[in-house]
Amino acid sequence: MSIIYFLIGCSVLLALIFLGAFFWAQRHGQHDDLYTPSVRILLDDEPENEQKK
Amino acid sequence: MKQTAIDKQTICYHCGNDCADEQIELDQKVFCCNGCREVYSILSKSGLCNYYTYNAHPGVSQEKASKRFDYLKEPSIIKDLIDYSDEKFTIVTFYIPDIHCSSCIWLIEHLNRVNPAVHYSRVDFLRKQVNIRFDTKGITLHELVMLLYSIGYEPLISLQDVVKKQASDKKDNLVRKIAVAGFCFGNVMLLSFPEYLGISVYEQSFRQFFGWLNLLFCLPIVLYSGTGYFKSAWTNLKNKVLNIDLPLALGIAVLFVRTAAEILTHTGSGFADTLCGLVFFLLVGKFVQRKTYYHLSFERDYRSFFPVAVQVINDDREKSVPLSDIQVGQRILIHNNEIIPADAILLKGDARVDFSFVTGESVPVNKVLGEVVYAGGRQTGEAIELEVVKPVSQSYLTRLWNNEAFTRTQENRMQTFSEKVSKYFTIVLLIIAFSSFIFWFPFDVHRAISAFTAVLIIACPCALALSTPFTMSAALSIFDKNFFYLKNTAVVEQLAHIKTIVLDKTGTITINGDTSIVSLITGSDAEKQMIYSVCANSTHPLSRLICQYLNSYSKLNITSYYEVPGRGITADIDGHFIRVGSAKFVNTVQLASSSAQKTEVHVSINEKYIGYFSIEQHYRDGMTTVKSLSPSYGLYLLSGDHGHERDALSSMFSTEDMFFERTPQEKLEFIKQLQQKGNKVMMIGDGLNDAGALKQSDLGIAITDNVNNFSPGSDAILDGRSLKKLPAFLKFSKDALHIVYISFCISLTYNVVGLSYAVSGKLSPLIAAILMPLSTFTIISFTSVATHLAARKRKLL
Numbered sequence A: 001m002s003i004i005y006f007l008i009g010c011s012v013l014l015a016l017i018f019l020g021a022f023f024w025a026q027r028h029g030q031h032d033d034l035y036t037p038s039v040r041i042l043l044d045d046e047p048e049n050e051q052k053k
Numbered sequence B: 001m002k003q004t005a006i007d008k009q010t011i012c013y014h015c016g017n018d019c020a021d022e023q024i025e026l027d028q029k030v031f032c033c034n035g036c037r038e039v040y041s042i043l044s045k046s047g048l049c050n051y052y053t054y055n056a057h058p059g060v061s062q063e064k065a066s067k068r069f070d071y072l073k074e075p076s077i078i079k080d081l082i083d084y085s086d087e088k089f090t091i092v093t094f095y096i097p098d099i100h101c102s103s104c105i106w107l108i109e110h111l112n113r114v115n116p117a118v119h120y121s122r123v124d125f126l127r128k129q130v131n132i133r134f135d136t137k138g139i140t141l142h143e144l145v146m147l148l149y150s151i152g153y154e155p156l157i158s159l160q161d162v163v164k165k166q167a168s169d170k171k172d173n174l175v176r177k178i179a180v181a182g183f184c185f186g187n188v189m190l191l192s193f194p195e196y197l198g199i200s201v202y203e204q205s206f207r208q209f210f211g212w213l214n215l216l217f218c219l220p221i222v223l224y225s226g227t228g229y230f231k232s233a234w235t236n237l238k239n240k241v242l243n244i245d246l247p248l249a250l251g252i253a254v255l256f257v258r259t260a261a262e263i264l265t266h267t268g269s270g271f272a273d274t275l276c277g278l279v280f281f282l283l284v285g286k287f288v289q290r291k292t293y294y295h296l297s298f299e300r301d302y303r304s305f306f307p308v309a310v311q312v313i314n315d316d317r318e319k320s321v322p323l324s325d326i327q328v329g330q331r332i333l334i335h336n337n338e339i340i341p342a343d344a345i346l347l348k349g350d351a352r353v354d355f356s357f358v359t360g361e362s363v364p365v366n367k368v369l370g371e372v373v374y375a376g377g378r379q380t381g382e383a384i385e386l387e388v389v390k391p392v393s394q395s396y397l398t399r400l401w402n403n404e405a406f407t408r409t410q411e412n413r414m415q416t417f418s419e420k421v422s423k424y425f426t427i428v429l430l431i432i433a434f435s436s437f438i439f440w441f442p443f444d445v446h447r448a449i450s451a452f453t454a455v456l457i458i459a460c461p462c463a464l465a466l467s468t469p470f471t472m473s474a475a476l477s478i479f480d481k482n483f484f485y486l487k488n489t490a491v492v493e494q495l496a497h498i499k500t501i502v503l504d505k506t507g508t509i510t511i512n513g514d515t516s517i518v519s520l521i522t523g524s525d526a527e528k529q530m531i532y533s534v535c536a537n538s539t540h541p542l543s544r545l546i547c548q549y550l551n552s553y554s555k556l557n558i559t560s561y562y563e564v565p566g567r568g569i570t571a572d573i574d575g576h577f578i579r580v581g582s583a584k585f586v587n588t589v590q591l592a593s594s595s596a597q598k599t600e601v602h603v604s605i606n607e608k609y610i611g612y613f614s615i616e617q618h619y620r621d622g623m624t625t626v627k628s629l630s631p632s633y634g635l636y637l638l639s640g641d642h643g644h645e646r647d648a649l650s651s652m653f654s655t656e657d658m659f660f661e662r663t664p665q666e667k668l669e670f671i672k673q674l675q676q677k678g679n680k681v682m683m684i685g686d687g688l689n690d691a692g693a694l695k696q697s698d699l700g701i702a703i704t705d706n707v708n709n710f711s712p713g714s715d716a717i718l719d720g721r722s723l724k725k726l727p728a729f730l731k732f733s734k735d736a737l738h739i740v741y742i743s744f745c746i747s748l749t750y751n752v753v754g755l756s757y758a759v760s761g762k763l764s765p766l767i768a769a770i771l772m773p774l775s776t777f778t779i780i781s782f783t784s785v786a787t788h789l790a791a792r793k794r795k796l797l
Helices: A003-027 A036-040 B002-009 B034-045 B075-081 B102-109 B141-150 B174-197 B201-225 B227-238 B245-264 B272-289 B396-402 B417-440 B445-458 B462-481 B490-497 B525-536 B541-549 B623-627 B643-649 B664-676 B688-696 B720-758 B765-793
Strands: B024-026 B029-031 B082-085 B089-095 B118-124 B129-135 B309-314 B317-322 B331-334 B344-348 B351-354 B365-367 B384-388 B484-486 B500-503 B510-521 B560-564 B568-573 B576-581 B598-605 B608-619 B634-638 B681-685 B699-704 B716-719
Touching: A003 B174, A003 B201, A036 B102, B024 B034, B029 B034, B034 B141, B075 B082, B075 B317, B089 B141, B102 B118, B174 B201, B174 B272, B174 B765, B201 B227, B201 B245, B201 B272, B227 B245, B245 B272, B245 B417, B245 B445, B245 B462, B272 B462, B272 B765, B417 B445, B417 B462, B417 B720, B445 B720, B445 B765, B462 B484, B462 B490, B462 B720, B462 B765, B484 B490, B484 B720, B490 B699, B490 B720, B500 B664, B510 B525, B510 B541, B525 B541, B525 B568, B525 B576, B525 B598, B541 B598, B541 B608, B598 B643, B623 B720, B634 B664, B664 B681, B664 B688, B681 B688, B688 B699, B699 B720, B716 B720, B720 B765
Parallel strands: B500 B634, B500 B681, B681 B699, B699 B716
Antiparallel strands: B024 B029, B082 B089, B089 B129, B118 B129, B309 B317, B309 B331, B331 B384, B344 B384, B351 B365, B484 B716, B510 B608, B560 B568, B568 B576, B576 B598, B598 B608
16 A cells, blocks of 8 residues: 555645646736637638638 | 628728718728728738628727827837837837727737738737837837827827836735645645545554645645735734634634644644635635726826827927926927816917816816916817916826825725624634633643634634625626626625715716707898807807807807896897897797706897707716616715706706806815715716715716726726616615625524534534535525526616
8 A cells, every 4th residue: 555655746746746837827927818819819820811802 | 792782881891880971982892981991001901901801890980180199209208108128129018998809909919011020919908908029120119109000009108107007916926825725725635535534543654644744735825825814913913903814814823733733743633624725715715806807997097197298399399298397388289189288378379178077067168368278178179389387297187186185095984894793703703712711621621722722713704704705706797797897896885885976967977069959940041140149259058059050150240248147148230139048038938848958048139039949968878767866865966067957957956956166176075075974975977077076985986988988096987878777786786785794694603503513622623624615615606696696686687
């Protein structure tokens, strides 16, 4: 059963990595604007067939 | 197919407005004005026509006066505006109120196709801001703003934006604290689970290991996430105030100490899970309470109303000068629709100044040469030249704003219900804790300590602390859906206590310029010309309206003229005797029409009655429902305008409750008087002239037709369309308060149940661990369901 020490160590480490990732995202302003990216992803980079319209 | 083509022709391709008679065409597309066509041609040249494919008619009508951005060439102003600059590139952030759809995002983020010197532009949709990085040598700030303006997105640059915001980012890392608390909470729950199920004798070493780990996870909770509660409890104790943070801080501290003691002495498993859960839920509650409106500002003052710079004439040359550098004696040039920033003497030009925003007076005022024009007025008409007599900081408007009463901090606002209750709660809690300690002490010291700590743990008012934030934030989002934006959750409670409502007139219950005039004059053109000439001499608002209506005539010479205030005018033109005024004044038998909202102006020439003008002022649709509040709420009208609409308004307000020609200071005093009589006063206003009253009142609401426009500092911003829902808002706020009361009762019941275990000193960690999240869950679900139902009942959802 001593494998449990190892497993708990792994799970805590993993959780710490996620916490670190969250902090990183927070510091780099990824949570500053929670709306615009949802619109931006739907906009095409290049106009497909502009002349048609 | 042809049918649709015809339909399309009536609507502007750019902005979707109806096209007027003359049609402006380009590429077989029709535009309502040259401005819209101009924007289209720029976009089509740059291959940005995709703008029109994401949304139909995404543009904003360009039919407005051209703006001057010359001041953006001044280095001192540029310096204040930009975020960062070096030789290679410059970063600037603009606020653009016109951003409203995905096309806007797309277009602005493709600015570099129009001008390659723009490296990068990024829109923050909710804040309506755009962050632009551009080549310092390739394009100047002035050209950049002109570029944005030319494609229909004019940045709003005001003095308040120039003044860098300080302390705006005072977030105290709440999100981080929640992240840490959540991380610890999750892990502790996992590690405590074996304890709940029971650990067999063979695996006792695990119990030790889990205990130590739990204690380790509690450290960041207490030392990082929970510090706010200790600090707040301490400062409150120092100020001799008992608030809910004290029992919370006590609970956290006791939980931690007891957990540490039990784990270190191997006497038990401690309350690590309860501790982590408590802090986590409390912080989430705090987060929920903190609603922010990105696109609104409740703290605006005159600075965001004033322009950034003004044109100064120096040796016949115009130069833009930042407002703060304006000195006494300088000559300034004010164009049409520009605001006069400082008290000044009129030197040249025909000044017709609209003071509606400052005084509430709805009609532009004519000024003669040499007269002092106070700051804050808006010139309508040709450009005028003025000489500054007082610097901006000492001008009438600024002084008004900096008046002590206006800048009063709002400390004496109502105490919230939870503040009142938590005081007694804390006292009772401490009494119970100490008495159970004293009760057990003679028998068993260990049990006395355990009972004492158990009381503090179990009675930790977690659910109590959460009921207000969750209810109020749910209420806030209901108001939000109805275009009523409250500054914070405490305002909901203030709204529920309101007894008296004071309304401003101009801009609040009337909409500026929204009057209709119907002519029932049977006379000839020559007679109409005489009427025009008579009315043109008068400054009375009704005369002004008639002049506007008959504006195609030229003015005749008047030989004699006499005005009876409040009655009418008599005048002589070429031997014709003309009377214009009320029915009585003109001696007519014509019956006044029954509608109270109409004002009539009767005319007779040479004692022969020739008819009347019927003038109707339109009020906001909500006024009939607002009127119905009258018996249960005190309803007052407080206007800076003249009383010429008194009769029309008498259908809504009783005569003794209408007050006209009040200066901003008098409005403030009026509110104060009402408050001294013990009334809780709500002020609804729109302009700078109401700013003092809005601040003085218990709840100041700024009403506006466009929430992005300027509105004075207030507790709430109400969209004009929702004025009719005001009675429902008031009722709903009371419902919300009742929900808080009920949830307080629920959480107290939980506390009482828990206490019955705790006082005996036999609190098992499992009960604590179940009771705390259970009560929290009950409160959260009860408050959100109940608020939702209440909103349904008031038809706000």
